[in-house]
Amino acid sequence: MRLVRDLVRVRVPATSANLGPGFDTLGLALGVWDEVSVRAVAGETTVRVTGEGAGQLPDDEAHLVVRALRTGLEHAGAPQAGLELVCHNAIPHGRGMGSSAAAVVAGLVAARGLVSEPAALDDDAVLALATQIEGHPDNAAPALFGGATAAWVDADGPHAAAIPLDDAFTPTVLVPADQLLTHTARAVLPGEVPHRDAAFNVARTALLVLALGGRRELLMAATQDRLHQHYRADAMRGTTEAVRALRDAGWPAVVSGAGPSVLVLDDLDDRTAQALTSHGWRVLRPGIARTGAYLY
Numbered sequence: 001m002r003l004v005r006d007l008v009r010v011r012v013p014a015t016s017a018n019l020g021p022g023f024d025t026l027g028l029a030l031g032v033w034d035e036v037s038v039r040a041v042a043g044e045t046t047v048r049v050t051g052e053g054a055g056q057l058p059d060d061e062a063h064l065v066v067r068a069l070r071t072g073l074e075h076a077g078a079p080q081a082g083l084e085l086v087c088h089n090a091i092p093h094g095r096g097m098g099s100s101a102a103a104v105v106a107g108l109v110a111a112r113g114l115v116s117e118p119a120a121l122d123d124d125a126v127l128a129l130a131t132q133i134e135g136h137p138d139n140a141a142p143a144l145f146g147g148a149t150a151a152w153v154d155a156d157g158p159h160a161a162a163i164p165l166d167d168a169f170t171p172t173v174l175v176p177a178d179q180l181l182t183h184t185a186r187a188v189l190p191g192e193v194p195h196r197d198a199a200f201n202v203a204r205t206a207l208l209v210l211a212l213g214g215r216r217e218l219l220m221a222a223t224q225d226r227l228h229q230h231y232r233a234d235a236m237r238g239t240t241e242a243v244r245a246l247r248d249a250g251w252p253a254v255v256s257g258a259g260p261s262v263l264v265l266d267d268l269d270d271r272t273a274q275a276l277t278s279h280g281w282r283v284l285r286p287g288i289a290r291t292g293a294y295l296y
């Protein structure tokens with residue numbers, strides 16, 4: 001295996017995981033995109049970042065996209081080289097919009113673009129490596145494939161399947177000012193949950209697949225959760241309050257990923273959006289990314 005290109009560019013979408021009941025399983029690709037260009041060079045690795053994370057991320061081998069790229073090159077049996085990265089980031093960090101999965105998928109897909117036998121880094125391989133790095137497949141799957149996905153892990157590794165999405169489906173994302181890192185939000189989850197809560201979520205997750213396909217009357221019932229949101233409530237009080245108020249008003253709101261953003265599985269009305277903006281929330285109507293990461 002060798003490197004056949006010295007410059008590749010990748011785009012990768014934001015993702016919202018869980019969608020309420022589908023903890024570590026369901027995910028949705030959103031139309032907010034990070035762009036990374038990668039040049040293989042003789043010198044040492046450098047990273048330039050604009051947009052989200054500028055001035056806060058490592059500018060060397062410690063950068064997450066570089067680490068994922070190295071993992072991809074190693075998996076493909078390709079030689080390592082110095083790397084010159086330019087990252088234009090639009091996905092907010094530490095907000096539950098899958099920025100880390102996007103960075104990992106960007107690095108792995110960039111590695112695919114650089115090597116002589118890209119099949120060594122086909123979608124199965126990228127999903128497996130991204131899941132290893134992330135620890136769960138629910139963001140990596142929609143970041144890679146686009147649309148809505150159900151992801152699961154078997155003895156032979158992670159898999160994903162597309163969930164049919166109603167064409168008229170328009171999500172809204174509410175982004176707070178504060179970050180909450182995913183590993184912090186995962187640390188508060190219990191090791192075990194009551195059987196009745198597991199059964200509760202199984203029912204809602206099944207309903208949600210129907211609701212996403214067009215059975216919108218099921219959306220409120222389908223977005224209930226007992227596996228993660230209430231355990232995390234104290235770590236994101238503003239989010240918990242916003243989800244509760246929105247649901248009381250009839251909006252299918254859930255915590256986006258591990259939070260603290262809120263995902264509303266509908267097109268929020270302007271008046272409510274303005275009220276939230278005046279309380280410090282950024283209101284995004286990103287649309288759905290129907291395709292996942294791609295080289296361009």
Ligand SMILES: Nc1ncnc2c1ncn2[C@@H]1O[C@H](COP(=O)(O)OP(=O)(O)O)[C@@H](O)[C@H]1O
Pocket residue numbers: 034053057063064065087089092093094095096097098099100101102103180181182183257258
């Ligand atoms: N585009 C990026 N480039 C480099 N590192 C990133 C990028 N996006 C995220 N990260 C790293 O991942 C962290 C956020 O990941 P995480 O806590 O999983 O939150 P989320 O994925 O929900 O945004 C950031 O603080 C940063 O260390």
Ligand SMILES: N[C@@H](CCOP(=O)(O)O)C(=O)O
Pocket residue numbers: 015016017018023024025095096097098099100136138139182185186228256257258259
């Ligand atoms: N299933 C994960 C999803 C984390 O998503 P992120 O966008 O917050 O990284 C979890 O709930 O921990």
